[in-house]
Amino acid sequence: MEKIRIGKGQVLHRKGDEVKTLEIVLAGALTMTNGNDVNVRLGSGSMAGTAYLPGETYSFDYVAAEDSTLMAMDYLTPDDIVEAVIGTPAIAPVIAAANMELAAAILDSLTATTDAAITLCKELKYNYNEYKFMCVQLGATPAQFDFVEHLIPLESSGLDSSWEADLCRAYCNQRGALDKGYYPLDVCFCVETVMRASTISRKFSQELLSVLTFVEQTKSGAASFIEAFYNVKSRVDTNNRGDSNAAPHIQNALDMILAFSGVDQETADTFRKDVRAYTDTEDRLEKSDEMRHLRRSLSDGFYKIYAAAFFKSLNTDHLPVEVRMFFLFGFVDETLAGTANTEILYQTVVGWENDPEERIVSLYDWLLKIYRGQALPSKNEFDNDWFEYLREELRTGSISQAESDALQNDTQAMVSFEIRNMVTIANKATYGRLATFVPIFNAQDVVRPLEKCLASPARVREAFDKVTAIDYSCFYRPTLINFPDFKIPHFIYDVEVKPYIILMPNIGSRGLMWQEIEGVRRTTPAHMMISIYHSEDLDNTVVQMCAQFRWEMCRRIQGVRYADVSEPSLTSEYTNYLQFYRKNGYLSADIKERIKMSLQKARNDYKVIFMNDYEKYIQNEAFGMPRLNKVAREILFKYCTYSQKFRDERGTNPQYAPLMDRWNVAHNSRVHNVDLVLRKVQRMNPDAVPQEILDELKYLKL
Template sequence: MTNRTIPAGTVIYESMKDSVGTLDIITKGVVRASGDYCTIDLLPGSIIGIGEFPGDKYIFTYETTEDTTVYSYPYESEASLVALLKGNPKLLSTLVAAGVRFAKNMQSAVLDTMEFARTEYARLQSALSEYPSLAIQAGITPRSFDDLKAFNAPEMLDKAKGWHRDFVEDLYANEVKFKKEFYSVPSIGLGIGLTVNMYALESRDFMAEVMEYIIEFTAVSRDFKNHWLLTREKVAARAEDGSQAVTGAADESISNCLNTIKEFASPDPDLFAAFSSDLEEFINCVDRYGSEDKTRKLRRSLASGFYDIYLAVFMQAYKTAWEDIPLGVRMFLVFGFVDESLAGIDYTNKLAAIVSGIKLGNDQHVVTMYEWLRFIYEGTIVPSKNEFDLDYPAYLKELKREGRITAAGEKQLLNSMTDRLKFEIKNLFSIGNRLTFGRITTFVPVFDKENVTKALDQAYISPSLVNEQINRIRSVDFTAFCRQGVFSAPEAGVNSFFTTDEVLPYVILMPNIGSRASLWQEIDSKKRSTPARMIISIFHTESFEDTMIRLVGEFRWEMCKTEQGVHWNDVTDPSLTALYCDYLQFYRKNSQLSPEVREKISVTLKNNANNFKKVFVSDYYTYIKYESHNALRLNKQARSILFTFCPFSREITAGLSDNPQFAQLITKHESEVKQKQKLLNNLCVKFDKAGMGVPLEIKRQIELWTF
């Protein structure tokens, strides 16, 4: 035992720096134990070291607030505390009472810290719900912040509210009585002293868990907090400038959008007059989505006129800088907006705010329909296939074969950018617009408030949101967008080497409010190295995550069919589609499946009209959404096929390695990966011998298959 007097303002022990090695009885003065979110004052009779583990770093910083005297005892284990209490019988009741006070203060500190975490979580979740609308007011394209949305709320654990908490509270409330009658009894005092120390240590552990949660939550929310402050500043700045919201009264191009379109694009007078007449009749129609013949004809006529007007507007917009295009015209190009009364004032303002934040060229793979048509018109991308699966050259050949055009006409149309544009508008735009809307029979391409079934700020699909979701799927199914390629380097003795090349898809945001997405085509024409083309409503009313997973599943199926050609369902040439077709076709004879599983497959087939592709997409959704998180829902056969051709990423695989349902599949997969790595290493040796550096294509393969 040693004693020492410590001046006021001295840090005795520093949190997470000094190690616990002594038990210090305070005989005079006050020591303040400080944590990140709590402070406890230790009075005379208290013991520095209660609630701390011997040998560990101090969780609190202990600092004297006045001149203090302490008696120090070695602290190596619980036996050291027993020796201290037994060795000071005259101080026993005082030491035990001080221990009770500290345990009670520790529990209160944990509860306060927990409440801080819960309050901070609730505050940020509230800000998250307000953010999309605020971002639109600020003219910013809302971001998703999915990591923050997915972050779990802090839970109140039993350590903070168990029966021992009440026990400590009652000891503290009866301190005077118990100190006099019980704490001085050696066995009782020792038992209570050790018990409250154990509870203080439990509180210490829980405090560490809460602190870890706060640190992680702070890191995840940092980006959002900065963006939230920036968004609020921009809204405030707009309010000061009197431009917080664009209204029909404030912008003539919106309040009289149809006239603005006429002045901007100078469309054919007869076409414009017919479209204006149809639009007026549609607006005034009481049951404009009814099933009467007259109403259906009106919707068809309105749709036909819309695309004629869109072509005229596009041709003029293409020659005009995006920022110089009237706001109402930009809303027409991106959302199909044509009339303020049809859209409603509130929705009109939100559309204006969103389109004000859209910049062209920020993303080359996720684009609005207007941007996509620019690619087609410029010739950087070939037109999409039509509904009969014919690309533009094949379509022209068909017209020539039918005698509808001459050879000279075919050549002229093939090189005409305007005709290529018309082909794209007639097919992908008009048909895709109707498909993604979801209700084909009642579709109209103009923005109508009656079709809004979800808040626009929540339904809006921005390019950043699409990219985040695609990356999330790739983080699970890392070969989702890969296809086989061939690499050759004759100078190094490599004539052909099969590679796994990733080609990310185009995602085209259709100008409507819809509930569906569709894979328009998996490749351009016959080039397997070209991106797929996916379409989805720019305002999507269903779960975007679920829609994208199913869309990628559809791509998986169609890409396999394209790569396999006529052998896509030939089980002698194993592939994803071949094995899945075989599994679904002969499941009743599969001895590996139980009667219950066979019955479940039968029901699934009936629910999907015996369409093998639909069943696969449904299973792929389950595989990505649930199986990747160790929530097993598929049968053994389906899981085996999916894991063989759609293996999980290295991070997901590591988390599933202890699951017996995946163990054999993972072992086989790792063996195949090692074989690929061996081949890649041999290639690197060849390049080294040839005095060449490793080509970029091979570096990508090494990165892809390095586990």
């Protein structure tokens, strides 16, 4: 015999392992589980292994339910069970009582599993008849599912009412009396109880395994019918709802989503179990190990199902409303979401209006654009885009050259790459509370009325328009072109490239500027993310995202010299200002102290300081409310100049008048140079003026 200790969650035995040892639980507890519905607790005194004969294989996993101490011994013959009890006379009564209670617990699990199996058969038969009726309603010919038609319902084994079951219950009910007047009389009584419990447990376990196998085979065999049933049910529900604005009574949404996705039975069962456990949890923000494990399992299952459902949706002309709610909001269960919230989500999804420019899109529509080849996947956490990722995989030998060539234009692989990388990270980041994040819609996350925090494409567009109405050049980039026909070797013009705004399916509080360009070309759109239900002020969040874009885009253009003040730019001048603010004669002692405190608060992150100043510049300074010091104001006005309307309004302000005069001199010179180019081109060929020159003149009038 030897004592062993295992930590909570550690696996003692796995299903399929050979039975070679017995373990007595001295402290803590184990769980006999199949990973889903069977969870039998082995408390102090219980013996793991007695439900099997030596050399058999474990039918279930045995996992530590908490930190546990066990007494382990070899198990070569059934007599080793007797030796184990006799060898521990001090705790023999506890072992006897615990093993009989273990047999009763296995019986309870068998009874519950048998009831569930019988109910499953009844539901399949009922739903099959309902399926045929609904097909008639749709005017369609019902498909024939032989498995369901010929399904023989499970019959109870009768063990629940057998003498063994009665004996187990009697031992458990009379434990107090047995502890006082039976077990202590002689260790032989304990041996007899343990051996009898061992025999009964083995019988119950074998029947439990048989029922579980039946359930698994039934679900597997009926999978195609379940998918067809929910597809037809969804169509009938849609027809019944018609054009009515009344929210329907949504039931069994999770079953609908799982059936539509077509994920394997193990994934579906695990996710269903996790959703049920999460729903039953009173405090879903708890940070215990159990909740961390549950959140991780929920997230893994969610993204597997999301990917499977997305690819399935490409081959169907009908998306059930529950699946559309799943794609847009992460909705999986009406109980978890709450009845009132479910109704609001339904109303939102049926009234959803896409962005006319297709720049502000839901996550589903974004993945659809990637699949159709209309957009490239976002960069991963290592800042590698799709093609860089393939090159890295090729370099490390993870894929061959032939595989790399085949994947170059494989849009399905691109979508999978996007879900594995950007979606999993950005969904959590936009949520805002990383430690308690789960990707499924949860009523406890609703901190504001949903109607007021919906970030619809129209609302997001309006928020961005407010910024660009002030900082008109925010999304313009300088671009080089040449016109050999007009002997113009290079011409720099500004082109506006609006970003993609991806609405992540969560209730969150943060916006995210994921990348400023795609690949290496500067004329490609940025990728930004924001929660589809945004609990904070949307205008403030958009301003912050634009500020971050401004900084990152300047760094991209300047390259390694982004902080070199000898090449004037937004980042270099701001870095120089913050590095040497103590020596700046334009700043008072009070302002220098404020800058010092700001740097400490931002941990010397110059970008954070700039973003805060940019927010004041857009939301306060633009409307005549000074919030910046002289140096910061000068840099921001130089590189983030106000549009014509706001220049006119601030032109008489003594704080902006000298800045305006300097800007006008430089601007007029630039207009003059472009005008000279235009005249040259018109003299050579007035009917073939390049559009880029006309666009630049138009830009300079903003």
